[in-house]
Amino acid sequence: MSGPDDGHAGPDDGHTGTSGRTGQATLTAVPPRPPTPEEPPQRPGITRWAADLAMGGRFAVTGGRESWARTIMTAVGVGLGVTLLLFAASVPTMDAGRTERSNAIAAFGFGEEPEPGPGTVHVAQADTDFRDVDISGMVMAPDGARPPHPPGVSGVPAAGEMYVSPALKKLLDSDEGKLLRDRFPYRVAGVIGDSGLSGPTELRYYAGITPKQFDSVPSSYHLDSWGAQDTSGDELDPALVLLVVMGCVVLLLPVLIFIATAARFGGERRDRRLAALRLVGADIHMTRRIAAGESLFGSILGLAVGATLFLLLREAVGGASMMGLSFFTSDIMPSFPLALAIVLTVPASAVAVTLIALRAIAIEPLGVVRNATPKRRRLWWRLLLPLLGIGLLAPLAGGFGVGSSGGDFQSYQAAAGAALLLIGTTALLPWLVESVVERFGKGSVPWLLATRRLQLSSGTAARAVSGITVAVAGAIALQMLFASVEGQSTEETNQDPNRAQLMMNMKVDNGAQARDAFDRLGAAKGVRSVLEITEGSISDAHSKAKDPADIRTNSLTVAGCPALRELAHITSCRDGDAFIVTRDPEYTGPDNAFAKPGAQVNVAFDDEDMPTPGKQKLWTVPRSAKKVESREDPTGALHSGIFATPGAFDVSDLANPQAVAMLRLDPKVPDADEYVRNASVTIAPTLDVTQITSSSQSSEFQTIRNVLFIGATSTLLLIGASMIVTTLEQLRDRKRLLSVLVAFGTRRSTLSWSILWQTAVPVVLGLALSLAGGLALGVLLLKMVGQPLAVDWAGLAAMTGIGAGVILVVTLASLPPLWRMMRPEGLRTE
Incomplete structure (x- = not known):
């Protein structure tokens, strides 16, 4: 979101604006003397790049309070995104650890059942439910002196005894579990260790019974070892695979976009400092490398912040349960290749974004030139991205996941196509905002203040809502696919719960x-x-x-x-x-x-x-x-x-x-x-x-639904936190201007309404764009799994309403600091 005087230009702004917060005239310096023939210009080498980047890093920490403020803002913004990326990178190890333990404790009697003997145990499933949770259990009796015992326990429980998981023991000892205690006529002999549980909150027990009691057990079998056969070859339904792929794209794209946006916090103040470097002899390329060094330092500090937050939240997430899923803290460890990619990509993207942003700005020794006539943003390359995405997705229509060959390639193709379509939707937003706001005319004072700032520099406002735009567009498409897959994964049982329960x-x-x-x-x-x-x-x-x-x-x-x-x-x-x-x-x-x-x-x-x-x-x-x-x-x-x-x-x-x-x-x-x-x-x-x-759903679909819900909640929280950080950074940049306007008699309500209108216009345009992009992607996804077009209008309205609600909440949360920044103390300067 953006304020009434946000003049920061972006990599695709294509024009320049005003630099000073008080509307000062721009000074343009005399071009530097061209090099003599004896001293031809040389391309900087690795040593020069390293020195300039290091100088930028020093400026980030020694440039006074303003530099530190910008560095901290960047570090916090990048850190929030890195935290979520590290959790996403931990998903493979979390799933692998949970699957390995689940296979180790499985006792399904694969293969030929052994004859009862000294090394076998007689077992039967004894699962039960308690309110809205499942309790896994088995009853057993040894056939001889050397029976195999389940993982996580020291031996086979004796008749009348049971081993319980820590979560089940806690439930049985609580007031809530008073009713459940009557269901277990066994004495608790011990607690199941971590190796015998799929997750820390799993409710599981092993109980011992007498051989005579097996006479009333309808289905039982003998085991000579515990553990399931390798299930790595089991394949998901293609529609579920596509749901997982789209979930990853939709959840991670807003994070990547926000990290790129966070690298540009405080860019306008930084540009004015770079003008001073030009005055003491630095050329334009050196200043750009120094600016990249500042962003590089902020992103590296953001990596440290993200890693710290990840370690702190890792302890909180480990042992917690959401939607029936839980993981041990030791499972939550990023995959090394993915973690290495995050460590390398985040700083590199910060440098690239900064260099691209500075291409549209002329930093001269006596100032930053931003008063040139703005150029129209180009539309062709913005349309090219979604068209490329459609080109990748269209060949998969009706054939996604068909056959065993090319399955992985199809998944990558689908992910790339969806990412291009969503990124292209976001890239269209600055052009759409510029094209719409230039037609705005008369109105109230707050409206004029807001529209005039959008007309001068709409890039920052568009970037502020780009994350929510891509998130809502992806969520709409995911909702359409989700509704279709839910219908496929839900079977009518022909049961009538009205006749018996x-x-x-x-x-x-x-x-x-x-x-x-x-x-x-x-x-x-x-x-x-x-x-x-x-x-x-x-x-x-x-x-x-x-x-x-x-x-x-x-x-x-x-x-x-x-x-x-x-x-x-x-x-x-x-x-x-x-x-x-x-x-x-x-x-x-x-x-x-x-x-x-x-x-x-x-x-x-x-x-x-x-x-x-x-x-x-x-x-x-x-x-x-x-x-x-x-x-x-x-x-x-x-x-x-x-x-x-x-x-x-x-x-x-x-x-x-x-x-x-x-x-x-x-x-x-x-x-x-x-x-x-x-x-x-x-x-x-x-x-x-x-x-x-009356109906039942597949367990795979329920698990994917739960994981996507957790990921969507995390992404939504990140978007809200990132927009708060963005808002605080923008308010800090225009603190002096706000104080000046109030000192001249501008009412605070006028400025507050102007900020609200300035935020609302890009938000409305962004949501309209996300609606179109989401529907287009949703139609293609339904074609890929061979499903007819079906739009969940209630879900679509909910997704759009959530996106608008996040913007509204963040805007309201920014009003108290806005009013504090309008005080006369904001006129003080050094």
Whole structure:
């Protein structure tokens, strides 16, 4: 943002302005004497460059209070950008460390399951949820004397004991975790070390149970070692890859633009000091190198400031959690190649930006010439950048990520194209501001003050909002791609949470156990009703097959009428009724051919749930059984076979029953689902309580969304901080002018409104430009992933509103220091 007297020219200003803050006439010195033929001009060598840059560095620290103020401003601005770049450079090591530990603690039983023996352990997953967080857990029992233990613990926990992560221990010991403690009937024997956790805030536990308790565990396996196979070959969906690439471009471009802007803080005062060097014999090239040396010193000091802030924030970020992600402090370490690139690029860019900026200024021994007739900014090269970006992105339409070859090259091409398009959008801003403000005419005094300053020098005002322009443009495009990828990554589950909210599958030995499990769940606080379903198998009692696999089988479902109505289209039901259910009312396939009214079926099965030839336990299907059509249950599944009420079939006669409970909760009871989970532990230590939801998202998309949210928050904070630093630097430069205007009777409100208008004009133009650039980039990105054009107008309005809000907040924050600078003390000088 810029004030009413910001006359600093930029590398692309293409014109000159006035240097003095009081409107003094410009003095032009006599051109220096050309060199004699005996002394031809020579190009400066490395030694001369080094000496001049070192002299500029000395001026940055020995040039008095003004030099120090400018150096500190530059260092703070560059330091803020470097801090975020270092965190971005740490992402590869953070991800690598987290992935390595996650693979080390994985226990998915890859490959062939080993035979139980002295070196194996019997394990089962026992994950659970508590409110809005996930808790990972496993129950285990050793098979012998040398069982492998999970990483981070000293051994396999004994029965009735558990190891917990520090975060879970903290939660269990807190008042908030009082309800959760009832879910873990184990004594805490120790804490899991860092090597056994993916992150410091992960909630994880390992519990020991008896071998007998595994009888009620539906799925378990044996391990002889811990750790997952190498998953480096797993590939993301191309749309997710593009989302990651665009996220990096959108989040880092504003940082780079701000670092380049910070290198030009206080440039106008510096230029007047350089005129004094011309007076004592320095030529124009030497003064430019000295100015570059000042910027170089400020950027190097900014590197130190950024590294210091990074180390301080690293301690705060390590151990913190945001959106379910956390990292150890040791993980937050910049990748060496990326850190080296930052160390080399930031000072080099500061030198380059300073030299380019000084090309538009004539620094003479008696002053800085800025009163020449301004030249129109050139449009052609500004249009060339977005056109090149479109040229790189257009060939990827409909083919991004297709095939395994060229994937990395396509990612680089997409990143380069997006960067050129966004940079080109930003480069158009100075031309657009100049073209618009030159048409401004009459108006109020504050309006005239603001527009006149913009007409004289609009470059600084445009540069002040360039960061927010590129950020909003990128955010709009990212929002369009995000909405499309979210639709791809979100699947409809066909579940109906209005009919039931929780569902559980339980392994039971007999019908009595099933009834006991249903009673325990129904007694949990907050449960309104339980849909009790017990499923088993029946086989053809008259089959002549000798091989059990050749005997026809079907399913038998025993439940009350309310539950059966949730599974089939039943109009009339009372205890004692039975139904023959098919997914199609006309279906007469072989599975149902033997299960018909009045037929005898066999309910005897072995432990492997296979019918045993020669061993029968007969049951006659009631002749009153009606044929009905299947209905999707609350989880979206279809059931078929024989449906019977408890009066028609005794559930205790089922050989290997499977109990299914669908629970309806009372919405007025808080934490009703937590009470149900606590009750489920009394039935089986690994009972899985499933939340019935209408849609689900892929875990990869959720992780990328969380990372992008964290990065966008950091970038937005940087933009706000950078604009505050820019505003303070501009106010400091025009402190004397503001005091003079107030001394002559100008009202403070007039100056305040003029600054607001001077800020608002570039902001409005910048947001309009970012809207156009963002929509163009968004359309190209959607074409690349083969998605139809879809604009999230609500998200687009939100992105634009956030950009405008940041500018407004920074402007309001600058008013108190502005009023202090209008005091008469500002007229003092040395």
